[in-house]
Amino acid sequence: MRVALDAMGGDFAPLETVNGAIEAVKEFPCEVVLVGDKVKIEEVLHKCPGWEKLPISVHHASQTIDMHDQPGAAVRRKKDASVVVATQLVKEGKCDVVIAAGSTGAAVAAALFGLGRINGIERPTIATPMPNLTGTTILLDSGANVDSKPKHLVQSAIMGSIYAKYIMGVPNPRVGLLNIGEEDTKGNEQALATFPLLKQLRTINFIGNVEGRDIPKGTVDVVVCDGFVGNIVLKLSEGLASAIMQLIKDTISQSGILTKLASLMVLPALRSLKKKLDYAEYGGAPLLGVDGGFIICHGSSKAKAIKNAIRVAKEFAEQQVVDHIRENIVREGLAERDGE
Amino acid sequence: MRVALDAMGGDFAPLETVNGAIEAVKEFPCEVVLVGDKVKIEEVLHKCPGWEKLPISVHHASQTIDMHDQPGAAVRRKKDASVVVATQLVKEGKCDVVIAAGSTGAAVAAALFGLGRINGIERPTIATPMPNLTGTTILLDSGANVDSKPKHLVQSAIMGSIYAKYIMGVPNPRVGLLNIGEEDTKGNEQALATFPLLKQLRTINFIGNVEGRDIPKGTVDVVVCDGFVGNIVLKLSEGLASAIMQLIKDTISQSGILTKLASLMVLPALRSLKKKLDYAEYGGAPLLGVDGGFIICHGSSKAKAIKNAIRVAKEFAEQQVVDHIRENIVREGLAERDGE
Numbered sequence: 001m002r003v004a005l006d007a008m009g010g011d012f013a014p015l016e017t018v019n020g021a022i023e024a025v026k027e028f029p030c031e032v033v034l035v036g037d038k039v040k041i042e043e044v045l046h047k048c049p050g051w052e053k054l055p056i057s058v059h060h061a062s063q064t065i066d067m068h069d070q071p072g073a074a075v076r077r078k079k080d081a082s083v084v085v086a087t088q089l090v091k092e093g094k095c096d097v098v099i100a101a102g103s104t105g106a107a108v109a110a111a112l113f114g115l116g117r118i119n120g121i122e123r124p125t126i127a128t129p130m131p132n133l134t135g136t137t138i139l140l141d142s143g144a145n146v147d148s149k150p151k152h153l154v155q156s157a158i159m160g161s162i163y164a165k166y167i168m169g170v171p172n173p174r175v176g177l178l179n180i181g182e183e184d185t186k187g188n189e190q191a192l193a194t195f196p197l198l199k200q201l202r203t204i205n206f207i208g209n210v211e212g213r214d215i216p217k218g219t220v221d222v223v224v225c226d227g228f229v230g231n232i233v234l235k236l237s238e239g240l241a242s243a244i245m246q247l248i249k250d251t252i253s254q255s256g257i258l259t260k261l262a263s264l265m266v267l268p269a270l271r272s273l274k275k276k277l278d279y280a281e282y283g284g285a286p287l288l289g290v291d292g293g294f295i296i297c298h299g300s301s302k303a304k305a306i307k308n309a310i311r312v313a314k315e316f317a318e319q320q321v322v323d324h325i326r327e328n329i330v331r332e333g334l335a336e337r338d339g340e
Numbered sequence: 341m342r343v344a345l346d347a348m349g350g351d352f353a354p355l356e357t358v359n360g361a362i363e364a365v366k367e368f369p370c371e372v373v374l375v376g377d378k379v380k381i382e383e384v385l386h387k388c389p390g391w392e393k394l395p396i397s398v399h400h401a402s403q404t405i406d407m408h409d410q411p412g413a414a415v416r417r418k419k420d421a422s423v424v425v426a427t428q429l430v431k432e433g434k435c436d437v438v439i440a441a442g443s444t445g446a447a448v449a450a451a452l453f454g455l456g457r458i459n460g461i462e463r464p465t466i467a468t469p470m471p472n473l474t475g476t477t478i479l480l481d482s483g484a485n486v487d488s489k490p491k492h493l494v495q496s497a498i499m500g501s502i503y504a505k506y507i508m509g510v511p512n513p514r515v516g517l518l519n520i521g522e523e524d525t526k527g528n529e530q531a532l533a534t535f536p537l538l539k540q541l542r543t544i545n546f547i548g549n550v551e552g553r554d555i556p557k558g559t560v561d562v563v564v565c566d567g568f569v570g571n572i573v574l575k576l577s578e579g580l581a582s583a584i585m586q587l588i589k590d591t592i593s594q595s596g597i598l599t600k601l602a603s604l605m606v607l608p609a610l611r612s613l614k615k616k617l618d619y620a621e622y623g624g625a626p627l628l629g630v631d632g633g634f635i636i637c638h639g640s641s642k643a644k645a646i647k648n649a650i651r652v653a654k655e656f657a658e659q660q661v662v663d664h665i666r667e668n669i670v671r672e673g674l675a676e677r678d679g680e
Contacts, residue, residue, distance in 0.1 A: 133583050143520055146528035180483055180571040188486035188568040212572040213579025228528040229569055231520040232552040233576060239553030240577060243473050244584050 001030050003313050004086040004095035005306070008036035008064045009102030010299050017101060018044040020306025021056055027307065030314050031055040033095055036064070036082040061085040064102075067299075071105030075113050083107060087114035090292045096317040097293030099284060099309050101301045107294070108144055108287060115292040118326050120335025123152045124289030125227070126296060127163050128234055132218035138164050138173075139215070139223050142285065143231035150194040153177070153224050154201065158328050159288040160222040161204040166319040167286075167312065170221050176210030178225035178233075183209070190226060198224070203328040283308025286316055288325065293317045341370045343653050344426040344435035345646070348376035348404045349442030350639050357441060358384040360646025361396055367647065370654045371395040373435055376404070376422040401425040404442075407639075411445030415453050423447060427454035430632045436657040437633030439624060439649050441641045447634070448484055448627060455632040458666050460675025463492045464629030465567070466636060467503050468574055472558035478504050478513075479555070479563050482625065483571035490534040493517070493564050494541065498668050499628040500562040501544040506659040507626075507652065510561050516550030518565035518573075523549070530566060538564070543668040623648025626656055628665065633657045 007017045014034075018041055021032040034041050038060040045051045045058070063081040065074045075084055083102060087110045089095040100107035108124070117124060125141035140160045145152065157175050164173035177198055179187045184195060186209060198206045210220045215233065225233070283305050284295035295313045297305060329335045347357045354374075358381055361372040374381050378400040385391045385398070401422040405414045415424055423442060427450045429435040440447035448464070457464060465481035480500045485492065497515050504513035517538055519527045524535060526549060538546045550560045555573065565573070623645050624635035635653045637645055669675045 133586060146520070178572060180486070180568055188566075191568075212574065212576030215576060216580040216583035226528075228520055228531075229572060232518060232569060233572065234552065235520075236552030236555060236573060236576060237580060240556040240580050241584065243556035244581065246473060248588070 001097075001314050001317055002033060002095040003030060003097055003099060003310055003317075004033045004035055004059075004089040005099045005310070006036065006083045006086045006101060006107075007034040007041050008061070008082040009100050009107075010297065010301050012300070012302060013101065014041050014044055016302045017306050019048075019303040020301070021310065022048050022051065022054065023303055023307040024310035025054050025056055028311060028314070030310060031057075032310065033057050033059050033086075033089060035059045035061050035086040035089070037062070059085065059089065065106040065110075067103050069103070069106065071103060071109040074106055075109040081106075081110075083110045084114065087111060087292075087294070090294075091115055097295065097313040099295045099297060099306070099313050101297035101306065101309075102299060104143070104296055104299075107296050111287050111290040111292075111294045115290045115294065118289055118291050118322065118329065118335075119338070120329040121155050121159070121289035121325070123148065123155070124287050125152075125156045125159065126285050127160055127288050128230075128285040129168070130215060130234070130237060132216050134218035136168055137215050137218065137220060137223055138168065139225070139230055139233060140288065141225065141227035141230050142234050143227045144287070146226060146228040148190070148226045150190065150197055153190070153194045153226070154197045155289065155329070155334070157198055157201065157204055157206070157222070157224045158332060158334075159325050160224060162321060162324045162328060163286060163288060164221045166321055166324060167315050168221070172205050173221035174207045174219075175204045175222040175224065176207050176214065176220040178223050178229060179209035179211065181209065182211065194224075201332060203331055283310070284312045286312070286321070288321075292322060341437075341654050341657055342373060342435040343370060343437055343439060343650055343657075344373045344375055344399075344429040345439045345650070346376065346423045346426045346441060346447075347374040347381050348401070348422040349440050349447075350637065350641050352640070352642060353441065354381050354384055356642045357646050359388075359643035360641070361650065362388050362391065362394065363643055363647040364650035365394050365396055368651060368654070370650060371397075372650065373397050373399050373426075373429060375399045375401050375426040375429070377402070399425065399429065405446040405450075407443050409443070409446065411443060411449040414446055415449040421446075421450075423450045424454065427451060427632075427634070430634075431455055437635065437653040439635045439637060439646070439653050441637035441646065441649070442639060444483070444636055444639075447636050451627050451630040451632075451634045455630045455634065458629055458631050458662065458669065458675075460669040461495050461499070461629035461665070463488065463495070464627050465492075465496045465499065466625050467500055467628050468570075468625040469508070470555060470574070470577060472556050474558035476508055477555050477558065477560060477563055478508065479565070479570055479573060480628065481565065481567035481570050482574050483567045484627070486566060486568040488530070488566045490530065490537055493530070493534045493566070494537045495629065495669070495674070497538055497541065497544055497546070497562070497564045498672060498674075499665050500564060502661060502664045502668060503626060503628060504561045506661055506664060507655050508561070512545050513561035514547045514559075515544045515562040515564065516547050516554065516560040518563050518569060519549035519551065521549065522551065534564075541672060543671055623650070624652045626652070626661070628661075632662060 127140040128142040467480040468482040
């Protein structure tokens with residue numbers, strides 16, 4: 001299993017991307033190709049004695065795409081940009097899956113441009129795992145597309161269900177449509193038009209409308225929504241979780257009586273809680289619907305998040321998620337089988 | 341200041357509504373008219389010896405509207421329904437403000453039917469206060485309207501700013517448009533079309549686009565969005581806050597070492613945190629844009645929430661929020677002054 005990692009992407013590249021790769025290959029079996037500025041990457045590698053014996057190699061790429069570049073234009077113009085070259089390695093079959101940690105827009109553009117879409121998928125979507133009380137909810141689309149048509153949400157539902165099944169290990173994932181009430185008649189135009197289409201699908205376990213509170217409760221495994229709503233849900237959850245952690249710390253430190261002792265005893269509990277809420281634990285979110293494995297990381301990813309993204313990427317490729325999507329899209333009659 | 345309280349509305353009526361009224365009049369100066377089934381209301385009142393000396397009276401209404409009724413039709417058909425009669429008391433000038441705790445749909449219908457809209461407001465919206473790290477954020481619309489047009493969001497922004505100023509006491513409220521990025525060019529069609537309109541307003545302090553994480557952070561006082569998004573934001577926040585509280589309790593109880601002692605010491609801190617996150621503390625959310633004071637409570641409101649809703653209602657009427665809205669709508673050129 002070979003992972004092509006855009007080593008130049010993200011706020012802390014190449015230091016954290018390279019260190020994440022080193023941690024990953026030490027922890028589980030995989031091979032990482034670091035794509036980017038050879039000199040800068042090797043500078044970091046040389047800080048790790050004996051790295052030459054690890055299953056890590058460097059593939060030089062002379063350009064990078066940053067947050068100021070217009071994604072589509074940059075991908076077309078900068079043919080030797082690290083994210084473009086990494087994608088090309090997968091396209092040519094030299095690697096099995098790409099990991100990108102920089103600009104999300106550039107990553108999506110590079111994936112679309114380099115890999116193309118799976119037949120029958122019009123809008124690839126980003127599926128983000130979110131922690132809940134009992135496990136994980138997959139949220140999609142979490143920001144790739146806004147003003148989606150009902151058919152786009154249908155394609156998302158099929159892909160999200162496959163992701164939950166093969167990567168999260170949920171046997172018969174419960175798929176819900178994010179809405180403002182549980183009744184069939186609730187919602188905006190988009191949700192009202194999407195509901196009956198989801199109900200007709202044969203390859204997913206559609207449980208109907210779900211509400212905002214169902215995400216943290218864990219009563220649903222896959223939540224389908226427009227990228228505008230999904231992005232707000234994701235950022236609100238992250239913000240609220242860290243605000244509440246802050247409040248707990250403040251409250252304990254202000255409580256006065258036996259503060260230090262109490263903190264000592266509660267700290268391990270808080271740390272375990274923080275780990276549960278830590279989005280870095282999940283590492284990357286797959287871009288579903290492109291014709292190849294493509295994992296997107298947060299721009300602020302540190303080594304741990306990169307390591308976990310490599311784990312997700314490896315499972316994504318091993319479990320042949322792309323093939324399962326292709327198969328179910330055909331089974332739902334949304335595309336013809338190759339060669340038919 | 342006289343408050344007309346629909347005593348029959350909500351899951352725990354009339355027990356909790358009546359008890360909330362008793363608590364309110366004991367705690368701050370106001371007069372409450374309990375509207376609904378006289379026999380049932382007095383049954384609860386008689387459990388409180390000496391209630392006759394309190395500034396509480398009963399106004400009989402023979403019908404109720406429940407969750408199964410179609411709101412619009414029920415309000416037109418049931419002319420003696422408690423929420424319809426309570427609204428009528430305000431329309432006739434016998435009371436200053438209505439409080440409704442039952443079906444939100446019926447409450448909105450009763451308000452529109454009984455009070456009408458302020459000139460220049462096309463869609464009244466529900467403004468919900470949400471706790472944040474430093475105080476409170478007003479979210480609107482939190483679910484009254486979906487598929488809103490940009491002009492509706494503009495009207496919401498004007499009204500929300502007035503609410504934050506006069507009820508929350510924020511001198512120059514920061515108003516933000518909920519979006520998926522801070523840049524002017526981000527968003528769905530609705531947000532992109534709304535942004536320039538908000539920028540032109542003279543009566544509000546528009547700070548631009550805000551993201552989901554800005555709500556709990558407290559970097560914005562008034563967040564404007566479509567009711568579809570707002571409702572999901574609200575329910576997600578409630579669900580996430582209680583999920584995290586649950587996780588904290590579980591983590592502490594599983595930690596093993598000196599569990600009981602630690603719990604004893606942390607419990608007061610947790611309780612104070614819960615209070616901060618408790619939406620019942622705020623009581624009610626005003627329906628802004630109808631031509632009279634109208635406060636809507638959660639259907640599951642208990643006495644404490646009703647008491648706090650009465651406090652909000654009182655301030656709403658005393659601060660003449662409806663008049664301020666009328667004034668600023670004229671100042672923005674969205675309506676003509678009465679008699680012009």
